[in-house]
Amino acid sequence: MNVLYTCDNNYVWLMGVSVVSLFENNCLMDEINVYILGENISDENKKILCDIAENYNRKIVVIDVPEIDIPKSLVSARWPLSAFTRLYSGQLLPNEMKKVLYLDCDTIISGSIEELEGLDVLNYIVYGIKDCIGSSYKKNIGLDPDEQYVNAGVLLFNLEKLRRIDIKDTIDRYMIKYENLINYADQDILNGIFNGKIGTIAPQYNVMTIDVVHTYKEITILRRPTNFYTEEELIKAVNNPVIIHYTTNMRVVRPWFQDTNHPFMDEFRKYLKMSPWKNIKLKEMKFMSKEAAIIGLIMKLPKTLAYSILGLLHSEIKPFVIRLKSKWRK
Template identity: 30%
Template structure:
């Protein structure tokens, strides 16, 4: 299986990549070939990532990004997202001898055997992707002037038909769209990808990209979730994070060379505020469930 990641070591993302790799390798027996497209990555972090790979009998390849190909593309100044996110659009040309690959963001955790997702059929499409929650979809479609019946997908999990993408050149078209559009691309390359491929992807199933938006609508059981995607600016490595699945990140962190790494913004105040907020959310969810039962 070809698994593609894009990383800039800014904000300690090598550590988070290590967590994703660990979660993948501890839930599959398939041989994994990791392709790490990086802009800035220390030799120390490379050694740690190689250690994870060797421990689980997989292969890892580090490929320096040609920043010249993306440097002119727009980034919303208000966003926490880095310019290197556009490098995923270079995957078809970088993996020129491969016909298929799975791109994954570094702010997620895999809970099931990734071969289930990797084995999905494209059915003639360029991608297998997962649509965002309804609220996020509507915002995305409005930004891009898409039709109501069109779909907007989250680009954090993309099964890529590399052979087809090299034929139709749609990732390059997304680059060109980002470089020339007068629209505000709030979510950068995700918006660009949707502008070009909104009708050229197959739905992969919400459990394979379980975002905050999707969880608000579906409320899947943990046993039903394939990938937890920690969307938003406050991640599970932050003491303020209230995502109920944040402990899954910490569980897989223990299986990496970064075991014991402290949480960001760790303080007694932040820990107490997190617990109070989670209690309020739980109480609100409980009251909502009771009201639904009484209406039946």
């Protein structure tokens, strides 16, 4: 199976821990080839990655990302260019490769991905796990409330279909209309440009922080999601995760910080200790943003009231403000 990460030199160690977990829990698979679309990865870190591959009798290929012909709107936008590299994977990966599993660096693979290797991807360009996004956000980026919206942290690309489209032109045309309405950077763009061409897979392949920190009822209050998984499907995924995705969520501290409070911190620390970065010094997390401060104040209220307020702010007021700002910029 072919697996893809995108990374710069600062996050090689985090990605490396993910790779160790991938190899550890998929030792029975005949073949796993890891491709890294890298930005300025040092020779020292490339050597460490090669050593990891050799230890597991696997292959890791680091591809130094060339200058990509991307829409000018992305150059001037507030997001790092590295966030969009995966959208160009059809151009950057070997032509003979037909399918690839993309993983964010902040993932731990805690089970077998063998079923994904055999998954039929003929019908859509990309497959992912539904994210808990409400109708107001979807409306902003050109989606109907009941249309699918997937998280961009775990994606299964049909590279043959991806290569048939002009990705630069597709993004360019989308950004002309929606650039000022985007909130989740490349994730919004991916869902917007591939609308109607996205398939879904089971949620255990991308168990996010919000899934394990909150109950299903709390998630519906906080995010007001449409076209989401059922409570039964989500509980099953949380109890048997194959891929854990350490996404940000309010004031939850992720496990690569010293003061972590993440429910799945032990899973990350387990593979960190097995990696070449086992002696890395972890820093403390400091919530410095205004948003984090506001969340902290609201969470001092009774829980039911706090969640209702946070749900209103996140799911309705924030996307409304985005729409207002978009009109001001025109």
